[in-house]
Amino acid sequence: MKQRTLALCRAAPYGSALAREGLEAVLASAAMEQEIDLLFLGDGVFQLLDHQSPMAIGQKSLRRNLMALPMFGIEQLYVARGSLAQRGLTPEEIQIPGAEITLVDQPGNLIAAYQCVLSF
Amino acid sequence: MKFSLAVYAAPHSSQSAASALRFARALLAEGHEIYRIFFYCDGVQNANSIAAPPQDETDLTGQWQALQREHSLDLVVCIAAAQRRGVLNQREAERLEKPSANLAEGFELAGLGQLTDAVANSERLVTFGGTQ
Numbered sequence: 028m029k030q031r032t033l034a035l036c037r038a039a040p041y042g043s044a045l046a047r048e049g050l051e052a053v054l055a056s057a058a059m060e061q062e063i064d065l066l067f068l069g070d071g072v073f074q075l076l077d078h079q080s081p082m083a084i085g086q087k088s089l090r091r092n093l094m095a096l097p098m099f100g101i102e103q104l105y106v107a108r109g110s111l112a113q114r115g116l117t118p119e120e121i122q123i124p125g126a127e128i129t130l131v132d133q134p135g136n137l138i139a140a141y142q143c144v145l146s147f
Numbered sequence: 148m149k150f151s152l153a154v155y156a157a158p159h160s161s162q163s164a165a166s167a168l169r170f171a172r173a174l175l176a177e178g179h180e181i182y183r184i185f186f187y188c189d190g191v192q193n194a195n196s197i198a199a200p201p202q203d204e205t206d207l208t209g210q211w212q213a214l215q216r217e218h219s220l221d222l223v224v225c226i227a228a229a230q231r232r233g234v235l236n237q238r239e240a241e242r243l244e245k246p247s248a249n250l251a252e253g254f255e256l257a258g259l260g261q262l263t264d265a266v267a268n269s270e271r272l273v274t275f276g277g278t279q
Binding site for chain 1: 153155187188189227228231258259260262263264266267272274277278
C-alpha cells in the first residue's frame with residue numbers, strides 16, 4: 028500500500044540530535060521510495076537557515092542532509108509562516124536549492140491531510 | 148487495529164519511554180495488534196542491558212523484555228542511533244572493536260528502513276519522546 032507521509036521537523040538544528048536523526052529517517056524513507064513531504068515548524072525553521080557554522084561547536088553541518096532532500100525526490104518543503112515570523116525570519120532567508128518552499132498559514136490543516144505523520 | 152510505536156526517549160530521563168511501555172500494554176489488553184516498536188534517537192537506551200537503576204525504580208528494559216516474551220513483539224533498535232550511543236550486539240561490538248556488547252535480549256538492531264516499513268504496514272504510528 029502506497030501512502031503519503033508528512034514528516035514534522037520541529038527541532039532546532041544543533042541543540043539536540045533530533046533534527047539530524049529526523050532528516051536521516053526522512054532520507055531513509057525516501058530511499059525506500061516512500062512519498063514523503065516535510066513541514067518545518069517551531070524551532071525547526073532554524074534548520075533552513077544558510078550560512079551556519081556549527082564547526083565552531085564541534086558539530087557537523089545539517090546543510091548537507093537538507094541539500095540531499097531534492098536528490099532523494101523530496102522537492103516539496105512546507106514551512107509554517109507563523110513560526111518564521113515569531114523568530115524574526117523572512118522567507119528569503121530559508122532557501123534550499125532544488126526544493127520548492129511553500130509557506131503554510133494553517134499547519135494543522137496540512138497535517139490533517141496526511142494519513143501518516145512522523146514527528147521529529 | 149494494527150499499531151506501531153516509535154520511541155525516541157531514554158528511560159530515567161523523561162516519562163516518555165515509560166508512557167510508551169504503558170501504552171503498548173494498554174493496546175494489547177484491548178486486543179489491538181502491535182506490528183513493531185521502533186527505538187530511535189535516545190530511545191535506543193531502552194535496549195541497554197547494562198543500565199542498572201536502583202531497585203526501587205522501574206527497570207524499563209526488563210519490562211520491555213517481559214512484554215516481548217509474552218507477546219512475541221518485534222522490538223527494533225535503529226543500528227545507526229545505537230552505535231552513536233553505545234548500544235551494540237556481539238557482532239557490532241566485534242566489528243567496531245569495542246570491549247563489550249550490551250544489546251538486551253529480545254531487541255534487534257536494524258536499519259531505519261524498519262521504521263519506514265512500520266509506517267507502511269500499520270494503521271497507526273504513535274511517537275513517544277522528542278521535541279518538548
